Each structure stands twice: as C-alpha cells, then as structure tokens.
Amino acid sequence: MTRLEKARRGEADDAVRAAAQAESIDPEALRQGVADGTVVVLRNRKRPSCRPVAVGAGTRTKVNANLGTSKDRVSLEEEIEKLEVSVEAGADTVMDLSTGGDIDAIRKEILRACAVPLGTVPIYQAVIETVSAGRPMVEMKPGELLEVIRRHGEDGVDFVTVHCGITRRSLDSMKSSNRIMGIVSRGGSFTAAWMEYNEAENPLYEYYDDLLEIAREYEMTLSLGDGFRPGSILDATDKPQIEELITLGELAARARERGVQVMIEGPGHVPLNQIEANVLLEKRYCGGAPFYVLGPLVTDIAPGYDHIGCAIGGAVAAAAGADFLCYVTPSEHLGLPTVPEVREGVIAARIAAHAADIAKGIPGALEKDRQMSLCRRRLDWEGQIEAALDPQKARDLRESRHPEDEEVCTMCGEYRAVRISNKVIGS
Secondary structure (H helix, E strand, O other): OOHHHHHHOOOOOHHHHHHHHHHOOOHHHHHHHHHHOOEEEEOOOOOOOOOOEEEEOOOOOEEEEEEOOEOOEOOHHHHHHHHHHHHHOOOOEEEEOOOOOOHHHHHHHHHHHOOOOEEEOHHHHHHHHHHHOOOOHHHOOHHHHHHHHHHHHHHOOOEEEEOOOOOHHHHHHHHOOOOOOOOOOHHHHHHHHHHHHHOOOOHHHHOHHHHHHHHHHHOOEEEEOOOOOOOOHHHOOOHHHHHHHHHHHHHHHHHHHOOOOEEEEEOOEOOHHHHHHHHHHHHHHOOOOOEEEEOOEOOOOOOOOHHHHHHHHHHHHHHHOOOEEEOOOOOOOOOOOOHHHHHHHHHHHHHHHHHHHHHHOOOOOOHHHHHHHHHHHOOOHHHHHHHOOOHHHHHHHHHHOOOOOOOOOOOOHHHOHHHHHHHHHOO
C-alpha cells in the first residue's frame, strides 16, 4: 500500500508524521492534504534515512537546487561539494541532472551523500545510453526508457521528472504555433524528436500505466514535466503550453487513482502580469496538485543576473499558490554553475520562498522577521546576524566594514535613524 492509499484510509505513515513535525503542523492536516493530492511527501521507500519533505498546500514553499555533470565537465567531487553547499544554504531538495561520466555511479554517490530528497530526469540517461550503444537518439526503445526509470527508483531516487504530457496532438499544435523559442525543455525536445522520427505516440503517455507501476513499487513521486514550457516571455501561456497542462491534469488524476503521488512542473519564462494566471490555471486543471516552477523568469535580458529575475517571479508565483521553486543561478543560459553560484542561486530562491510564505500566512513565517526587527531596534548586531537568512554573508559584510562605534554602521554613522529614534521615543 502506498503513502497516498494509507492517507486515504486515515493513516499517516512515518514519513508524513516526520514531515508534519518539520513543518510544525498537525499530522492529521498533512495526512488529509496527501489524501486529497494537494500535498506530496517526498521519500522513496528504499531510502528510509532520507529526510522526508512535504510539498504543497499549507506547507512552507520549498526550494530545489540542480546539480550534475556535463559531457564537458565531469567531477564527482565538485558535484558533491555543490550538494553540500546547497543543503547548507537551505535547499529542501536536490536534482541530479548529470549527463557526463558514469551516470549510475555518480547518482549512487550523490544519493549516498544526500540527506534530503533527490530528483532526476531519467530520459537524459536513456538517451545517452542509446547514443553510447551506437544508435541514434531517436532509436531509443520505450522499454529502455522505462528500465532506466526503474533503475533510478531502485537506487532510491525520490522523485522523477517525466515528460508524459507531450502528445501527437499537442506536438502538431507546437509545430503550427508562432513560438520564438520552440521547445526549450531538454527532455521535451528529446521526446518530440523521438515521436517525430518514429511517427508514434509519446512512450511515457502510451505506457503511462507501466510508469505508474514503477512509481508505486518504489513510492517515487512523479513530477510531470512541462516539455512545452516557454523559453521566452513572449511564448508564455500559449496554446501548446496550456494544451500540455490540461493533459497533465488528466494524467495527475490517473496517478492518484493508482495511489501514486504526483506534482506538476511549470514555466519557465513568464511576464510578471501572467504569473498568477499560470498558477490558477494549474490549480484548476490539475486538481490542486503541488506546482513546481522553474523561476519563473520575468525578463529575458538579464544573463548573469537571472537568479534575481527568478527570485522576482518565484515570489509572485509562490504568493499566488505555487508550492516549489527550482532555483536559477547567475550562470543560467551561460554555462555550468560554480559552487559559489549554486549557493547564490539557493539563497535567492529562499528569499523568494520566504517572502511568499509571509504573504500566504504560513505559520511562523514572520517570526524571524520580527526577531530581526527587534534586534535592529536594539542595535544588536550579533542578533541581526543570527536572524539573517544567510548569516555568514551578513557577518562577513559587517566585519569588513566594522566601525569603532558598535552602535553605528558606516552607512549612517552618528546620524543613524534608529539611535536617534530610541532617544526620542525610548527603546
């Protein structure tokens, strides 16, 4: 029996109870969310030591960090360091998107070092193994893709991105659209190319029941990927994107019927004034399933600063009801991120998530802000550092500009407003 099936019977398993404790919420409320499909609790049954994480309605907005090798840069040590930095900076989950080196071995080592839920995109490995065997990518067999997904589940992967919503009909819609960027999802482009070459239906759509059986076996949450997500703000909320979203809603309902937890992935690149509509559409068409968004980026002209565009879009999306933010680093669209850039991306996404939690009224979200404000009024610098979202950076900046007078900073000096105010109205 799966976690979802137990929840429907009124039972909260150990993962649900542990996740509720971490959220400081009633386990019964979380169990009900799992039963309704508005919350998922991420933990593969093969990884009992993994810290379970709840994603969805009534819980903190979660942040995911991506890592992984590429064909041009294969360093397990660096990816483990990125993992450690991500978790230390507050990432709730990590995804291994490795496409270079011994992918099985890399994934197993990352899983061994990872205390939080880990996600993957299995089609990457399936395509790479097809090409490594001397065959064109488009000659990958459906059974080979399903076998890779099973391998990930057996290793303990907690959630997988699967691009099940691309269909022959929606692909025709994409080809006749006037999109600027076309298909920017790597998994989506692999799937579309395979369908076009083989003149066949998407194997993950056609064999969806087989996929559900694998997910059931390992208690692996399906993250239904948006293969037609917009890669330009000018492509946002178009017909191909919405057609796929409607299909994902139908597939989410089928997953729940089989006792499989499911969440929905979303854009992407979306102008600020369309973000709330995108969230509301997902919640409407997908039965309130948790919504996992990449950003969204609110402008296309900020390479080097895309983590800021991501934080702006992420805050608006999460305040409107999105549940899970995938970070973006400063090197997005430019290259593989460095370890410091990974940290910077996580912190930017956490700022967005926290701002949204305040707006959503998540219990306890305001407490650190209250603590910070009180410390600022008392000119308690150590307290301010401890209350900071990134205490180390706050400490480094303070100490690098440390004045002789403990009560002032080099911005205001003796004219600091708080000190003057305390003398006027009393501290």
